[in-house]
Amino acid sequence: MxxxxxxxxxxxxxxxxxxxxxxxxxxxxxxxxxxxxxxxxxxxxxxxxxxxxxxxxxxxxxxxxxxxxxxxxxxxxxxxxxxxxxxxxxxxxxxxxxxxxxxxxxxxxxxxxxxxxxxxxxxxxxxxxxxxxxxxxxxxxxxxxxxxxVATAARPLAKPPVRKLAKDLGVDLATVTPTGPDGIITREDVHAAAAPAVEAPxxxxxxxxxxxxxxxVPAPAVSADARETRIPIKGVRKATAAAMVGSAFTAPHVTEFVTFDITRTMKLVEELKSDKDMAGLRVNPLLLIAKAVLVAAKRNPDINAAWDEANQEIVLKHYVNLGIAAATPRGLIVPNIKDAHAQTLPELSKSLSELVATAREGKTTPAAMQGGTFTITNVGVFGVDTGTPILNPGESAILAVGAIKLQPWVHKGKVKPRQVTTLALSFDHRLVDGELGSKFLADVAAILEQPKRLITWS
Missing domain, CATH: 2.40.50.100 (RNA polymerase II/Efflux pump adaptor protein, barrel-sandwich hybrid domain)
Incomplete structure (x- = not known):
């Protein structure tokens, strides 16, 4: 394997x-x-x-x-x-x-x-x-x-996963005979040291x-009275659980909310569907929300950063690998669009469509889920107003998009039915303070209220 x-x-x-x-x-x-x-x-x-x-x-x-x-x-x-x-x-x-x-x-x-x-x-x-x-x-x-x-090295050499395995099995690496290249101890060496009887000829x-x-192992266990079903925790769900626990208890989360009128953006979505430059491409609110995030990140570049604990540094990213949280039969995954900041609207639409289709087919590669810098999770597709999302490990912010609903709203001094939604931004308070988080979230909302700002602010 x-x-x-x-x-x-x-x-x-x-x-x-x-x-x-x-x-x-x-x-x-x-x-x-x-x-x-x-x-x-x-x-x-x-x-x-x-x-x-x-x-x-x-x-x-x-x-x-x-x-x-x-x-x-x-x-x-x-x-x-x-x-x-x-x-x-x-x-x-x-x-x-x-x-x-x-x-x-x-x-x-x-x-x-x-x-x-x-x-x-x-x-x-x-x-x-x-x-x-x-x-x-x-x-x-x-x-x-x-x-x-390869002759046994004077000191044990092993990769971190092998060292963890040795620790879990209670094996002293100094007593293990390495068989890997350049005297590196392999997983087989550790297993052999932990249970030499298994190596019997x-x-x-x-x-x-x-x-x-x-x-x-694979089949869920059903109790005798059928009152419980036990499902093994493994694969994507196991990794997601570990990542979320690590993120929640490592990065101090702060979440801010903004509710606004998104009617003009919804009208622009309908216009773009009939635009010849967008022919054959999928146009939906998420496309323009993603574009708004990219424009807002350009105006507030410090939001697109990471906390490097090992080197005690804040790493500012001059590119945006935009992650999109996707629910699949195997669990939640977050593939990302590489260098999304450099893509035109048609290119971004194509990238989003390919990302979602690949995720639904279960064909997303590990490389597609590595290197993300900012994530969008669209909980609105489930009819949810909004939520308090947990950061994707290694990122400083995540935006939750709520359901877009027709609601009474004060527009030009009168109460009218308007399309309204709520955005929630969670951020790592170690490197994103309240001012930066608020400015970024306000910019995203302002762009979606007046989508012409996609041009004037770009």
């Missing part, structure tokens, strides 16, 4: 597109997984025949765990496990002995099958270069699996046996 995002530690297997015995090509999609950020399709890095699927659909798998093996050299995978048992002492000829290992099942995204890891003692006396003349499988193993022959063919245990 590769890390398909930044710092992700696990993913759930949603669907297998191949079965044992199927022929696969390099780059062919073999499964779909759901990470904490999005659903992602995983390709095979090998040409060959599928040997085993080591985890069933619905199982949550740690990054780095083997999920599938592929026989890259022919149709005799069953002979592969016998090779490691007779592996000779670590000498150069021993590196040549696995030449037929091209017939072994290869682990997609993870190098050679687990049988090769049982021969780790060879690496102590054999340099990485000794494997160079071997078949391509061994080279791939060094690249993807990181299990090349078992042929690859037997690997799926212990994997069947998590089969009960």
């Amino acid at each position: 590769p890390d398909v995002g930044e710092g992700l530690t696990e993913a759930e297997i949603l669907k297998w597109y191949v079965q044992p015995g199927d022929t696969v090509a390099d780059g062919q999609v073999v499964c779909e997984v759901e990470t904490a950020k999005a659903a992602v399709e995983l390709p095979s890095p090998f040409d060959g025949v599928v040997h085993e699927l080591l985890f069933p659909e619905g199982t949550t798998v740690d990054v780095g765990q083997v999920i599938i093996s592929v026989n890259v050299g022919g149709d005799a995978p069953a002979e592969a496990p016998a090779a490691p048992a007779a592996a000779p002492a670590p000498a150069a000829p021993a590196a040549e002995e696995p030449e037929p290992q091209g017939r072994q099942p290869v682990l997609v995204g993870y190098g050679v099958a687990a049988t090769s890891t049982k021969r780790r003692p060879r690496k102590g006396a054999t340099a990485v270069s000794a494997a160079v003349p071997e078949q391509a499988v061994a080279a791939i193993q060094g690249e993807l699996n990181g299990h090349g022959g 078992a042929p690859v063919v037997e690997a799926p046996a212990p994997v069947s245990a998590p089969a009960a």
